[in-house]
Amino acid sequence: MARRRRPVENPFAGTENELVTPKWRSAAFETQARNTSLWRMVLRLPDTARYLAARAWAQRPTIVVLVLITTAVSGVASGVGLYSTASVLRQLFTTAPTPQRLLAAVPAVLVVMSALAVQRLADAISQYGTEVTSVLMRRACGEEVFTASITVPVSAYDDATWYDARELASQSGSMHVDGAWTRMVTAVGSLTGLAATATTLALLDPMLLPALLISVVPDSWAALSNSRALYDMMRRLSPFRRRRWLIERLADNEEAAPEIRAYQAQPALLAELAKFGDILQDEELALASRQARTRLLGRAAGGVGLGLAYALLGLFVLIGRVPLPVAGSALIAIQTSRARLADVVLAVNRLYEESLYVNAFREFLRDCADRVRPAVAGRAPTAPETYEFAHVSFAYPGSEKLVLHDVTLRIRRGEKVAFAGLNGSGKTTTAKLLAGLYLPTSGRILRDGVDVAQVDPDSLFDGVAIVMQDAIHWPVSLADNIRYGRPDRHDLDDTALLAAAAAAGADDVAASAPHGWRTMLSKQFVLGTHLSGGQEQRVAIARALFRQGSLLIADEPTASLDALAEARIYRSLAELDEDTTCVLITHRMASVRTCTKIYVFDEGRVVAEGTHDELMSLGPGTRYHDLYQVQAAAYQSPDALSTAS
Numbered sequence: 001m002a003r004r005r006r007p008v009e010n011p012f013a014g015t016e017n018e019l020v021t022p023k024w025r026s027a028a029f030e031t032q033a034r035n036t037s038l039w040r041m042v043l044r045l046p047d048t049a050r051y052l053a054a055r056a057w058a059q060r061p062t063i064v065v066l067v068l069i070t071t072a073v074s075g076v077a078s079g080v081g082l083y084s085t086a087s088v089l090r091q092l093f094t095t096a097p098t099p100q101r102l103l104a105a106v107p108a109v110l111v112v113m114s115a116l117a118v119q120r121l122a123d124a125i126s127q128y129g130t131e132v133t134s135v136l137m138r139r140a141c142g143e144e145v146f147t148a149s150i151t152v153p154v155s156a157y158d159d160a161t162w163y164d165a166r167e168l169a170s171q172s173g174s175m176h177v178d179g180a181w182t183r184m185v186t187a188v189g190s191l192t193g194l195a196a197t198a199t200t201l202a203l204l205d206p207m208l209l210p211a212l213l214i215s216v217v218p219d220s221w222a223a224l225s226n227s228r229a230l231y232d233m234m235r236r237l238s239p240f241r242r243r244r245w246l247i248e249r250l251a252d253n254e255e256a257a258p259e260i261r262a263y264q265a266q267p268a269l270l271a272e273l274a275k276f277g278d279i280l281q282d283e284e285l286a287l288a289s290r291q292a293r294t295r296l297l298g299r300a301a302g303g304v305g306l307g308l309a310y311a312l313l314g315l316f317v318l319i320g321r322v323p324l325p326v327a328g329s330a331l332i333a334i335q336t337s338r339a340r341l342a343d344v345v346l347a348v349n350r351l352y353e354e355s356l357y358v359n360a361f362r363e364f365l366r367d368c369a370d371r372v373r374p375a376v377a378g379r380a381p382t383a384p385e386t387y388e389f390a391h392v393s394f395a396y397p398g399s400e401k402l403v404l405h406d407v408t409l410r411i412r413r414g415e416k417v418a419f420a421g422l423n424g425s426g427k428t429t430t431a432k433l434l435a436g437l438y439l440p441t442s443g444r445i446l447r448d449g450v451d452v453a454q455v456d457p458d459s460l461f462d463g464v465a466i467v468m469q470d471a472i473h474w475p476v477s478l479a480d481n482i483r484y485g486r487p488d489r490h491d492l493d494d495t496a497l498l499a500a501a502a503a504a505g506a507d508d509v510a511a512s513a514p515h516g517w518r519t520m521l522s523k524q525f526v527l528g529t530h531l532s533g534g535q536e537q538r539v540a541i542a543r544a545l546f547r548q549g550s551l552l553i554a555d556e557p558t559a560s561l562d563a564l565a566e567a568r569i570y571r572s573l574a575e576l577d578e579d580t581t582c583v584l585i586t587h588r589m590a591s592v593r594t595c596t597k598i599y600v601f602d603e604g605r606v607v608a609e610g611t612h613d614e615l616m617s618l619g620p621g622t623r624y625h626d627l628y629q630v631q632a633a634a635y636q637s638p639d640a641l642s643t644a645s
């Protein structure tokens with residue numbers, strides 16, 4: 001019988017403060033929240049409406065025109081219908097004999113019926129047009145968020161607020177922008193209808209209009225206030241939802257699945273999930289109760305208002321200001337106007353609600369655009385003769401701690417250079433700066449004397465191929481995983497692909513994959529498979545070789561490879577043409593030996609540079625010598641590792 005597992009206490013307990021005031025929530029976030037006051041947001045509605053109309057227009061102008069015309073026709077038809085209803089009543093309340101009264105009412109009845117038919121037809125066409133535009137907008141918005149996210153500089157990924165904004169924008173793009181457009185059309189339709197019915201009421205007696213207003217204002221206030229509270233909560237809880245989502249994602253994460261089970265981490269993860277679940281639930285329940293109170297208050301005040309409206313009408317009949325047949329029509333007009341006004345309030349409220357998300361969507365796109373360095377005319381040299389770091393210091397965005405200090409180095413075209421040093425000494429960071437992924441905090445990085453900060457940022461990547469420390473695979477076929485190295489490459493008969501694959505040993509991977517080159521690199525697909533770490537690394541190297549860049553940066557490219565595969569990779573790197581500059585980062589000191597120059601890093605500084613022989617000649621006690629010696633000695637004597645420090 002399976003032993004019952006004792007519940008594990010939440011190992012993350014004690015982080016409550018972090019939850020109350022999450023450290024990842026910035027001051028900018030708070031300011032932004034204050035700037036979305038109810039009044040401010042209402043004032044922004046026309047701007048949102050313009051934005052939505054422009055977006056819809058950009059999709060299908062003819063449909064937008066159709067929607068506008070049919071919406072207006074529907075509103076006018078409803079007004080005509082109501083006015084004719086009043087005429088029918090007036091005819092029926094006259095003192096003439098019944099057959100005559102009925103006959104006299106027939107034309108007005110026909111008008112009511114026609115108006116109703118026109119209104120229904122116009123509504124149906126308008127709804128169809130709105131839905132078509134919605135579908136197109138939804139797709140466009142999703143693609144815009146995606147494009148902005150994959151083009152923003154990598155520094156955005158160092159900013160926790162960017163993730164929150166992205167989550168909100170992606171939700172808004174997939175549901176709310178098109179939703180806002182639909183609400184806007186509904187709001188315009190309801191407003192037109194209201195204008196028509198209010199005009200009818202005013203024609204009967206203008207004094208009835210204020211009475212109508214009193215009965216609807218409280219409800220409207222309650223609805224708007226509740227929308228605002230909901231949005232506030234969504235925004236405030238965004239970091240928590242993201243934290244929970246990240247944990248939830250572990251459930252379908254193929255890589256995490258074995259560790260979760262092997263470490264028996266399920267209860268701990270569940271506790272972590274529950275921690276955020278509790279916070280979200282408490283907030284949502286508190287909001288529901290606050291909204292219920294506000295709604296109740298609004299309805300009660302609205303009921304009193306309606307009573308006042310009826311009392312006023314009764315008073316007018318009593319003092320003879322309004323004859324009884326007109327009072328009957330006025331009663332219908334008040335009810336219809338009230339329903340119309342309620343429609344308007346509902347539509348405007350929904351529009352207001354959606355507009356908050358539209359603004360979040362727009363803010364995110366603006367923010368991403370602001371983060372992108374403006375394109376300038378100058379381009380970086382694609383195959384420079386020299387790469388130079390001149391007194392470069394660097395702190396990651398959002399951090400004041402320098403991780404590189406005064407780094408100066410010079411790499412010439414065709415050189416095979418290595419970065420060596422302890423963990424965290426700054427090798428990968430230097431490589432990222434060299435690739436153009438970040439700009440230095442101080443100092444300059446030059447390619448052929450051109451400052452990389454002064455050229456078109458995109459041009460920096462033109463000749464760069466990079467193998468990252470953790471080889472990634474894309475959720476596409478094995479062949480495409482290599483082609484992504486240079487998607488625009490014209491590769492007749494896949495000659496270049498096969499050559500790159502052979503040089504990296506990825507041809508063997510394809511040969512053993514269940515569907516060859518068509519195998520999808522994810523088990524979530526029918527044709528999918530799971531590659532071993534070494535196989536993934538071979539594919540990543542093939543991708544970099546396929547790119548044929550002038551600068552190849554390989555960060556721990558062979559960490560997961562067997563000795564034979566590793567030897568094959570180093571042979572391929574050695575055979576790179578003499579114009580290709582190669583920067584190798586590795587802890588395997590034997591691989592570093594053959595490099596033309598080695599930079600030794602220590603705590604963010606370059607502490608030595610030279611060839612293997614030059615660095616070894618510096619003798620014991622120097623960083624390179626000791627690193628090399630420990631590994632070399634381990635092959636000679638098993639005791640070497642236990643004495644290394």
Ligand SMILES: Nc1ncnc2c1ncn2[C@@H]1O[C@H](COP(=O)(O)OP(=O)(O)OP(=O)(O)O)[C@@H](O)[C@H]1O
Binds near residue numbers: 423469
């Ligand atoms: N995105 C980041 N934001 C903040 N700090 C970072 C970031 N990436 C790295 N660091 C910090 O920068 C320092 C240098 O890291 P880097 O990855 O360059 O070291 P490394 O020499 O490549 O180490 P390893 O040999 O372990 O790969 C480390 O202290 C690390 O914590």
